[in-house]
Amino acid sequence: MRRLYFVILLLVLLAACKSTTVDQQVGAVNMSFVHQVNGSPLTLNTTTYTNKSGEAFTISKFDYFISNIRLIRADGSAYTVPQDDSYFLIRSNDPTSQTFTLTGVPAGDYAQIEYMVGVDSLRNTADISRRKGVLDPGSSHTSGMYWDWNTGYIHLKLEGTSPAAPVDATGARNFRYHIGLFGGYQSKTINNLRTVRVPLGISTGTSRLSVGPNLRTTLQIIADAGKLFDGPTPFKIADYPDVMVSPFSGNVANNYATMFSFGFSSAVSQ
Amino acid sequence: MKGIPNFWMALATQRQPATGLLLCLSLGIWLAVSCKHSAGDEAVVPTQPAFTTTPYPWKKPANFPDPVYDLTKNPLTVEGVALGKALFYDASLSKDGTITCAFCHSPYTAFAHTDHPVSHGIRDQQGNRNVPGIFNVAWGKTFFWDGGVTDLDLLPIAPIQNPVEMGETMSNVLQKVQRSSRYRPLFQAAYGSDTVTTERFLKSISQFLLTMVSANSPYDKYVRKEAGASLTDAAGRGMVLFQANCAGCHAGALFTDGQYRNNGLPRLTNAKIDDRGRAMITAQDADKYTFKVPSLRNVERTFPYMHDGRFQTLEQVVNHYAAGIQDNPQLDPLLKKNGRIGLSLTAAEQADLVQFLRSLTDSEFITNPEFQPR
Incomplete structure (x- = not known):
C-alpha cells in the first residue's frame, strides 16, 4: 500500500515538473580560464615576457568577452547555451571573473567547445533593455570594455609596457590593443569577431567531456596572451604599439583567436 | 500547537x-x-502600489516621414520626459559638477553651442568638433559627425564619459542620481520605482530629446500651406536654387540624407588632430574625411559651421560651396559634376540661398518654455 502512495506521489511530481528538470538529464560544467604568456603563468605588471621578435614586455591588463558558447558532441550535434546566459567578461585582475558555471547542460559526452571572442553583432546593436550584467554600459564592471563614441563592445583588451614601445605623452612606453568592431550597424565596418573551437582533450580523437546529473564536471581553458603578438601574423610592438580602430586590428584578432587551448577536464561522480 | x-x-x-x-x-x-x-520567473508578488503615467502626446509633423526611433520600445510619458529634462539640466552628470548637457546644447541656439568652434568641457578642455544642435532626433539614423553612435538611447554615455566633455563614468553618474533625494519622486513617477538603472536613466533622457521636434519654421508653414504662410521673394528664389544645388545631400523634410560625405574643406594647417571623420569609426578607406550631412533646420542659430566650426556666417558657408571647395580623392561626386568643382552660384544667388536658409529658423521651437530650464 505504501508503495502505491509513493508511486502516486511520483506521478504527480512528474506531471508537475515535466517541462522543467525531472525528465531531462542535465548537468553543470564548471569553466575556468587560466592565463599564460608563452606557456608561463601570467602575472600582471611584475613579470617580464619576451615575444618572438625579441621584444621584452609586461602586461597590465588582459580582458576579453566570451559569448555564444556551444558544446559540440563527437557526431557534430551541439548544445547551445541560451543566449541570455552566454556572455562572460574575463578580466585578468579579477579571479572571480575567470570561473563560471554553465548549468542545464544536457547529459552526455562533448568533444569540443565553441565560443565567440567578443560580443556578437545582434547584442552589439540590441536595445538597452537587453544589455544586462557584463553588457550593461552603465556598470563599472563593463567600464572600459564599451566604446561609447563608436557604439560597440571592445572584444579584447591587452595593455602593458615595453622598451620597444615609443615614449608617449606621459613619458611611459605603453602598448595598447583595444580590439572591437562587429561589422557595422547601418554601414560596413571591419568585423573583428572571431569564433574559436577548442577540443576537449589533448587530441581531437580522444577528447571527451562528460556531463550528467551526478557528475561534477570541470573544464579548464588556457588563454595564452603571447599569441596576440605571435599568432598567424606575428608583429612587433615597435611597429604597432597601439591598435584600435585600424585595419590592422583584424590581424590582431586573427592572432588572439589562436590563443585558446585545452587545459584539463574532469568529471567526478558526486 | x-x-x-x-x-x-x-x-x-x-x-x-x-x-x-x-x-x-x-x-x-x-x-x-x-x-x-x-x-517561471514571472511569479512575482506585486509589492509596489499601482502607479500610472500620463502618455506624452508626441506628434509627427504632417510634412515629416515616419520616425526612425522605435517609440514603442520607449513609450513617452509626461513623467519620463520630466525626468529626462531634469537630467539634461543637471551638472552632477559631469565629474566636477560644472557641465550639464545644456552647457553645450543651449535651448536658445536650437541646442547647439555658439561661442566656440569646437565643444568644450570640464576644466576648460576643448574637444575636436563643433557642437551640433539637438532637434528631430527621432529621425536620426546615427548620431555625431562620424555617426559613431547608432542608437539614441546609447548617446548620452559618450559625452558623459568623454574626458574632455563631462569626464565622468556612467557608474558614478548612476550612483549620484540614485543617492540624490531630488530624483526619487521623479523615478517613482516615471517608473513606479525609485531604483536607478542604466536603462531608465538613458531612456528618460531619450524621452526628453525626442520631444524636441522642430517643424514650425516659416518654410514648414509654407510647404504645409498654412493660412498666411509665405516666403519672402528672396527666400523663394533661394528655395529653387536650394532644390537644384543642395537638396541632393540636404534632402527631404529633415534637410539631411544622414549620409557621410566629403565637401572639399581644405585641411586646416593648425588643426589639433587629423580628423578622418567617418573612417575613425569604420576603418574603411572610402570613409576617410567624410562627415555626416547635417540638417539645415535652425541653421541660422547654430553657428559656427562645419565639423570643425571654421565658418562663422552662412554667407561664408554658401561661398565655400561656390568658390572654396578643394578637390580631393574623397570629394563627393555631387560637388564635382561635369568636371566642375563646386556649385555655380552668383553672388546674388548666394544671397538668395542664405535668405532661404534663414526661413528654416523655427522660433517657436527655440523659445518653447517646455524645453527650457525651470
Whole structure:
C-alpha cells in the first residue's frame, strides 16, 4: 500500500515538473580560464615576457568577452547555451571573473567547445533593455570594455609596457590593443569577431567531456596572451604599439583567436 | 500547537491508508505548485502600489516621414520626459559638477553651442568638433559627425564619459542620481520605482530629446500651406536654387540624407588632430574625411559651421560651396559634376540661398518654455 502512495506521489511530481528538470538529464560544467604568456603563468605588471621578435614586455591588463558558447558532441550535434546566459567578461585582475558555471547542460559526452571572442553583432546593436550584467554600459564592471563614441563592445583588451614601445605623452612606453568592431550597424565596418573551437582533450580523437546529473564536471581553458603578438601574423610592438580602430586590428584578432587551448577536464561522480 | 505534532506523527507512521493517500497527494500538489513557481520567473508578488503615467502626446509633423526611433520600445510619458529634462539640466552628470548637457546644447541656439568652434568641457578642455544642435532626433539614423553612435538611447554615455566633455563614468553618474533625494519622486513617477538603472536613466533622457521636434519654421508653414504662410521673394528664389544645388545631400523634410560625405574643406594647417571623420569609426578607406550631412533646420542659430566650426556666417558657408571647395580623392561626386568643382552660384544667388536658409529658423521651437530650464 505504501508503495502505491509513493508511486502516486511520483506521478504527480512528474506531471508537475515535466517541462522543467525531472525528465531531462542535465548537468553543470564548471569553466575556468587560466592565463599564460608563452606557456608561463601570467602575472600582471611584475613579470617580464619576451615575444618572438625579441621584444621584452609586461602586461597590465588582459580582458576579453566570451559569448555564444556551444558544446559540440563527437557526431557534430551541439548544445547551445541560451543566449541570455552566454556572455562572460574575463578580466585578468579579477579571479572571480575567470570561473563560471554553465548549468542545464544536457547529459552526455562533448568533444569540443565553441565560443565567440567578443560580443556578437545582434547584442552589439540590441536595445538597452537587453544589455544586462557584463553588457550593461552603465556598470563599472563593463567600464572600459564599451566604446561609447563608436557604439560597440571592445572584444579584447591587452595593455602593458615595453622598451620597444615609443615614449608617449606621459613619458611611459605603453602598448595598447583595444580590439572591437562587429561589422557595422547601418554601414560596413571591419568585423573583428572571431569564433574559436577548442577540443576537449589533448587530441581531437580522444577528447571527451562528460556531463550528467551526478557528475561534477570541470573544464579548464588556457588563454595564452603571447599569441596576440605571435599568432598567424606575428608583429612587433615597435611597429604597432597601439591598435584600435585600424585595419590592422583584424590581424590582431586573427592572432588572439589562436590563443585558446585545452587545459584539463574532469568529471567526478558526486 | 497541538495540530503540528499530530501531522508529523501521521506522516511518520501512516497508520491510516486514507490519511497517507491524502498526505501524498497534498504533498505532491504542494510540490507541483512550488515547482511551477521555481520554473517561471514571472511569479512575482506585486509589492509596489499601482502607479500610472500620463502618455506624452508626441506628434509627427504632417510634412515629416515616419520616425526612425522605435517609440514603442520607449513609450513617452509626461513623467519620463520630466525626468529626462531634469537630467539634461543637471551638472552632477559631469565629474566636477560644472557641465550639464545644456552647457553645450543651449535651448536658445536650437541646442547647439555658439561661442566656440569646437565643444568644450570640464576644466576648460576643448574637444575636436563643433557642437551640433539637438532637434528631430527621432529621425536620426546615427548620431555625431562620424555617426559613431547608432542608437539614441546609447548617446548620452559618450559625452558623459568623454574626458574632455563631462569626464565622468556612467557608474558614478548612476550612483549620484540614485543617492540624490531630488530624483526619487521623479523615478517613482516615471517608473513606479525609485531604483536607478542604466536603462531608465538613458531612456528618460531619450524621452526628453525626442520631444524636441522642430517643424514650425516659416518654410514648414509654407510647404504645409498654412493660412498666411509665405516666403519672402528672396527666400523663394533661394528655395529653387536650394532644390537644384543642395537638396541632393540636404534632402527631404529633415534637410539631411544622414549620409557621410566629403565637401572639399581644405585641411586646416593648425588643426589639433587629423580628423578622418567617418573612417575613425569604420576603418574603411572610402570613409576617410567624410562627415555626416547635417540638417539645415535652425541653421541660422547654430553657428559656427562645419565639423570643425571654421565658418562663422552662412554667407561664408554658401561661398565655400561656390568658390572654396578643394578637390580631393574623397570629394563627393555631387560637388564635382561635369568636371566642375563646386556649385555655380552668383553672388546674388548666394544671397538668395542664405535668405532661404534663414526661413528654416523655427522660433517657436527655440523659445518653447517646455524645453527650457525651470
